[in-house]
Amino acid sequence: MARKTVLVTGGAGYIGSHTCVELLNAGFPVVVLDNFRNSHPEAIERVRKLAAGSLKLVTGDVCDSACLERLFAEESIAAVIHFAGLKAVGESVAKPELYYRVNVGGTLTLIEAMLKAQCSRFVFSSSATVYGDPQEVPVPENARFAPESPYGASKAMVERVLTDVAKANPSWRVALLRYFNPVGAHVSGEIGEDPLGPPDNLFPYVAQVAVGKREYLTIHGNDYPTRDGTGERDYIHVVDLARGHVAALDHLDELHAATAINLGRGIGGTVMEVLRAFEKACGHPIKHVVGPRRPGDVARYFADPAQAEKLLGWRAEFDIERACADTWRWQSRYPDGFRTR
Ligand code: NAD
Numbered sequence: 187m188a189r190k191t192v193l194v195t196g197g198a199g200y201i202g203s204h205t206c207v208e209l210l211n212a213g214f215p216v217v218v219l220d221n222f223r224n225s226h227p228e229a230i231e232r233v234r235k236l237a238a239g240s241l242k243l244v245t246g247d248v249c250d251s252a253c254l255e256r257l258f259a260e261e262s263i264a265a266v267i268h269f270a271g272l273k274a275v276g277e278s279v280a281k282p283e284l285y286y287r288v289n290v291g292g293t294l295t296l297i298e299a300m301l302k303a304q305c306s307r308f309v310f311s312s313s314a315t316v317y318g319d320p321q322e323v324p325v326p327e328n329a330r331f332a333p334e335s336p337y338g339a340s341k342a343m344v345e346r347v348l349t350d351v352a353k354a355n356p357s358w359r360v361a362l363l364r365y366f367n368p369v370g371a372h373v374s375g376e377i378g379e380d381p382l383g384p385p386d387n388l389f390p391y392v393a394q395v396a397v398g399k400r401e402y403l404t405i406h407g408n409d410y411p412t413r414d415g416t417g418e419r420d421y422i423h424v425v426d427l428a429r430g431h432v433a434a435l436d437h438l439d440e441l442h443a444a445t446a447i448n449l450g451r452g453i454g455g456t457v458m459e460v461l462r463a464f465e466k467a468c469g470h471p472i473k474h475v476v477g478p479r480r481p482g483d484v485a486r487y488f489a490d491p492a493q494a495e496k497l498l499g500w501r502a503e504f505d506i507e508r509a510c511a512d513t514w515r516w517q518s519r520y521p522d523g524f525r526t527r
Pocket residue numbers: 195196197198199200201202219220221222223224225226246247248249268269270271272273288292311312313314365366367368
């Protein structure tokens with residue numbers, strides 16, 4: 187059966203660009219909506235080189251209802267994958283109104299346009315951050331909600347909105363995908379994570395130290411109750427994650443209303459383990475110091491990924507070593523990301 191067109195909001199971003207490649211490889215025509223607030227148009231050009239198929243770009247804002255209505259009137263959109271949003275935890279604490287405006291307001295605008303256009307298939311980028319400091323690991327989908335930042339709260343709010351919209355509109359099917367820690371890059375080294383300014387997250391920071399853009403990594407605490415004292419997370423390769431979205435689209439019709447699904451490996455890796463794996467990937471030692479714990483950090487969490495396998499037939503394939511090798515290929519080839527000359 188011919189694949190129907192998917193709207194990918196935020197499709198020029200880190201996870202969005204990798205998902206576009208996998209969608210095109212799976213035969214879906216793709217329309218990307220992005221305002222390039224946190225990405226570069228070159229990412230779309232690279233996606234076009236990596237995968238054949240129909241990829242259309244609309245430059246616009248997901249908060250702009252006129253733009254969305256036009257888009258739905260002009261394109262026959264069968265489903266939406268909604269990545270567009272803001273994701274910096276620290277910035278969300280400083281500017282909560284901006285995060286609620288873009289993440290919650292933008293999603294509401296999108297939902298209204300979809301209702302008008304009778305488009306009823308929605309895949310949402312949620313986050314394991316909705317669980318806050320989990321009471322048990324591995325974390326199942328029915329774990330308590332306890333987001334600790336406005337960013338996390340905005341994801342929890344959108345999940346609630348989508349759950350209520352799906353309840354009110356029985357034809358709707360919604361996948362609420364809760365990502366653990368997305369890392370890695372496309373195996374080609376042509377697309378990858380491209381943070382503007384100093385990275386907050388471990389993988390891009392280690393990569394920038396490895397390539398000589400930053401002097402050393404500060405390990406945020408080595409006195410946690412983990413096997414080596416450093417924080418433990420569920421690092422999931424971005425290509426696995428992208429394929430999880432294709433699986434979600436393929437199984438959306440079988441889901442009930444709005445369904446929350448963890449996307450993780452179900453295996454934790456510590457900061458020290460990431461550091462050692464990256465040293466192996468780049469072939470030289472990575473300078474690091476141990477600093478105090480980062481406020482708000484938890485010791486360890488990783489997903490219970492059973493639901494994803496049961497409902498979507500999906501499980502992660504790649505490990506941390508592979509993620510480090512792919513990140514290094516991208517980072518060493520393009521030290522300044524898509525702005526590399
Ligand atoms: P990203 O910043 O690389 O991608 C987001 C994209 O959305 C960017 O291309 C940006 O330009 C675009 N965008 C932002 N505001 C927009 C607006 N108002 N209108 C149109 N486009 C807009 O981030 P990412 O890492 O690819 O994350 C994608 C989604 O996944 C986000 O919703 C994020 O909250 C969620 N998520 C990310 C992570 C992670 O660690 N990367 C973890 C969990 C959840």
